[in-house]
Amino acid sequence: MRIRTFADYQTAYQRSVDDPEAFWAEVAQEFQWRKPWTKTLQWNFEEPSIKWFPGGKLNITENVLDRHLRDRPNQPAIIWEPNDPAEPSVTLSYKMLHDYVCRFANVLKRNGVKKGDRVCIYMPMVPELAVAVLACARVGAIHSVVFGGFSAQSIADRINDAQCSVVITSDGAARGNKSIPMKDTVDDALIGCPSVQRVIVMTHTRTAVSMRKGRDVWWETEMKQVTSDCPAEEMDAEDPLFILYTSGSTGKPKGVVHTVGGYMVYAQYTFENVFQVEPGDIHFCTADVGWITGHSYIVYGPLLAGSTSIIFEGVPTWPDAGRFWDIVDRHRVTILYTAPTAIRSLMGFGTEPLAGKDLSSLRVLGSVGEPINEEAWNWYNEHIGKGRCPIVDTWWQTETGGILISPLAGITKTKPTYATLPLPGVQPLLVDEAGKEIEGNGVSGNLCIRFPWPGILRTTWGDHERCRQTYFSTYPGLYFTGDGCLRDEDGYYRITGRVDDVLNVSGHRIGTAEVENAINMHTGVVESAVVGYPHDIKGQGIYAYVITEGDPGSGGHDADLMRRDILATVSRIIGPIAKPDKIQFVSGLPKTRSGKIMRRILRKIAEGDTNNLGDTTTLLDPAVVEDIKSGAM
Numbered sequence: 001m002r003i004r005t006f007a008d009y010q011t012a013y014q015r016s017v018d019d020p021e022a023f024w025a026e027v028a029q030e031f032q033w034r035k036p037w038t039k040t041l042q043w044n045f046e047e048p049s050i051k052w053f054p055g056g057k058l059n060i061t062e063n064v065l066d067r068h069l070r071d072r073p074n075q076p077a078i079i080w081e082p083n084d085p086a087e088p089s090v091t092l093s094y095k096m097l098h099d100y101v102c103r104f105a106n107v108l109k110r111n112g113v114k115k116g117d118r119v120c121i122y123m124p125m126v127p128e129l130a131v132a133v134l135a136c137a138r139v140g141a142i143h144s145v146v147f148g149g150f151s152a153q154s155i156a157d158r159i160n161d162a163q164c165s166v167v168i169t170s171d172g173a174a175r176g177n178k179s180i181p182m183k184d185t186v187d188d189a190l191i192g193c194p195s196v197q198r199v200i201v202m203t204h205t206r207t208a209v210s211m212r213k214g215r216d217v218w219w220e221t222e223m224k225q226v227t228s229d230c231p232a233e234e235m236d237a238e239d240p241l242f243i244l245y246t247s248g249s250t251g252k253p254k255g256v257v258h259t260v261g262g263y264m265v266y267a268q269y270t271f272e273n274v275f276q277v278e279p280g281d282i283h284f285c286t287a288d289v290g291w292i293t294g295h296s297y298i299v300y301g302p303l304l305a306g307s308t309s310i311i312f313e314g315v316p317t318w319p320d321a322g323r324f325w326d327i328v329d330r331h332r333v334t335i336l337y338t339a340p341t342a343i344r345s346l347m348g349f350g351t352e353p354l355a356g357k358d359l360s361s362l363r364v365l366g367s368v369g370e371p372i373n374e375e376a377w378n379w380y381n382e383h384i385g386k387g388r389c390p391i392v393d394t395w396w397q398t399e400t401g402g403i404l405i406s407p408l409a410g411i412t413k414t415k416p417t418y419a420t421l422p423l424p425g426v427q428p429l430l431v432d433e434a435g436k437e438i439e440g441n442g443v444s445g446n447l448c449i450r451f452p453w454p455g456i457l458r459t460t461w462g463d464h465e466r467c468r469q470t471y472f473s474t475y476p477g478l479y480f481t482g483d484g485c486l487r488d489e490d491g492y493y494r495i496t497g498r499v500d501d502v503l504n505v506s507g508h509r510i511g512t513a514e515v516e517n518a519i520n521m522h523t524g525v526v527e528s529a530v531v532g533y534p535h536d537i538k539g540q541g542i543y544a545y546v547i548t549e550g551d552p553g554s555g556g557h558d559a560d561l562m563r564r565d566i567l568a569t570v571s572r573i574i575g576p577i578a579k580p581d582k583i584q585f586v587s588g589l590p591k592t593r594s595g596k597i598m599r600r601i602l603r604k605i606a607e608g609d610t611n612n613l614g615d616t617t618t619l620l621d622p623a624v625v626e627d628i629k630s631g632a633m
């Protein structure tokens with residue numbers, strides 16, 4: 001099923017559209033199943049109900065680990081690069097990883113974890129994070145990884161939504177010159193989480209932590225009690241594999257659910273074909289396992305494919321801005337997969353951090369998470385790829401499980417800022433506001449997909465109706481991505497950004513409503529409205545308009561303190577990644593007569609485009625607009 005040429009791609013694509021079931025059945029056959037599936041696909045986008053390979057029995061870890069024990073037991077599966085470059089890196093071969101996962105799976109069982117239970121994982125970027133994820137999959141538990149930068153409140157919300165019975169964490173984490181108290185944060189979260197019976201704490205930074213008797217146990221002590229013999233639990237292809245929370249335009253984050261069989265097939269297929277993986281590849285994806293990119297292209301994709309995956313604990317700019325290049329050099333990285341925001345931030349340091357770094361091992365460069373601007377694309381191409389590495393600008397989402405639109409490295413002709421063409425099995429279309437398909441080339445519209453691929457989400461945890469409403473009801477019969485998109489004269493796709501109230505800040509998805517709710521938690525705040533604005537490095541910055549009780553003014557001590565208090569509140573409720581970049585105190589918000597905030601106007605003001613506000617006559621009080629304009633930051 002490997003695509004090697006553009007003609008292969010065209011053939012595969014055509015086949016995947018003409019006969020999707022035959023196409024994916026053939027791909028799926030390359031995996032290790034305990035029992036074959038009874039039907040390749042059953043679906044409708046109305047409920048929605050999507051089942052790939054139902055009746056098929058398997059355990060994904062037998063495909064991630066056991067199947068490699070014969071051909072590559074001693075090949076590195078994971079290379080761990082610690083935060084501090086002075087400390088040694090750690091390499092785990094497939095054999096060692098298999099052993100480690102089986103032992104930890106036995107620890108989970110010892111601690112009462114059974115098939116179908118939900119386990120929350122809140123850990124730094126250490127090999128044990130991947131081990132914890134895979135051990136859950138081995139025993140059939142559903143993992144819910146929570147990004148290490150989220151607050152106690154966010155952890156608690158996620159644990160409660162999924163009713164997790166076990167939490168896996170570490171004493172602390174190190175990122176750059178910061179040390180982060182992971183266990184303390186979990187302790188704060190657990191005050192409001194009655195479902196949690198057990199906390200397994202891995203020793204990492206040796207920071208002092210409180211250990212609650214009867215609830216908290218040490219990872220290392222538990223590991224001494226078990227053997228490495230752990231037969232994998234037999235799962236149905238449609239049993240849930242994991243829940244991953246992601247932000248939408250309304251309310252709290254949703255738990256996107258992916259299932260075992262389809263996700264597995266899609267993760268490996270996309271990984272191998274997009275990056276044109278070869279034996280011996282060293283894959284460095286700089287995302288965090290707390291996001292979908294880390295799930296699919298640090299853990300599952302590379303390990304399913306039998307590649308070597310780097311897990312990097314630190315940050316790109318510590319101890320200096322040459323850290324990525326140092327890692328590429330020392331570990332002879334062949335595939336580098338990172339986000340535009342990282343490229344833009346490193347660009348700012350010029351080429352000096354590249355001096356003396358040997359990047360000749362690189363073969364493929366990838367970009368993910370947000371639109372990549374031309375300047376960043378060119379810098380990446382010239383200075384990192386030296387003009388000889390294809391760049392794959394991969395577009396996809398938490399909900400899609402894997403990459404949907406992307407060049408295939410070295411095969412698809414690239415074009416800066418274009419994600420180019422859909423992968424086999426992916427049928428994109430553009431629609432107008434009314435849901436009418438926009439045909440032909442040289443057009444733009446809202447991006448939808450008309451047919452399921454194996455990695456599509458199946459539901460949102462505990463609330464199927466929300467899944468239907470969010471993704472399948474805007475345009476009946478279609479999956480709606482929430483993204484705007486342009487299709488150029490060559491039929492190439494370029495994703496232009498979200499058309500809903502979802503922000504993309506440094507490649508992190510954040511809902512405006514979530515940030516507003518957090519700001520509104522501050523005692524002194526009456527109301528707020530949050531919009532995104534273009535930001536040189538982050539892609540988008542967060543601009544908050546806030547009405548307070550009493551006027552803190554726009555400058556001076558009071559306003560400053562109020563701003564800091566609001567930032568602290570948002571940090572506490574969501575996490576530092578959601579802190580607004582700008583806070584403007586206003587006396588009113590532009591509302592329609594029916595009370596709806598006109599965000600279009602607020603967006604324009606945040607962008608500094610105040611001469612183009614459009615029609616403001618329908619506003620309840622057009623005067624507030626002048627007021628806001630005069631105080632804009």
Ligand code: WTA
Nearest residue numbers: 368369370371393394395396397398495509
């Ligand atoms: C955006 C991350 C442009 C898009 C994998 C999408 C992109 C959202 C690209 C999903 C890209 C992701 N070009 N935009 N190559 N990749 N996006 O769920 O708006 O964290 O809807 O998944 O990121 O973010 P998520």
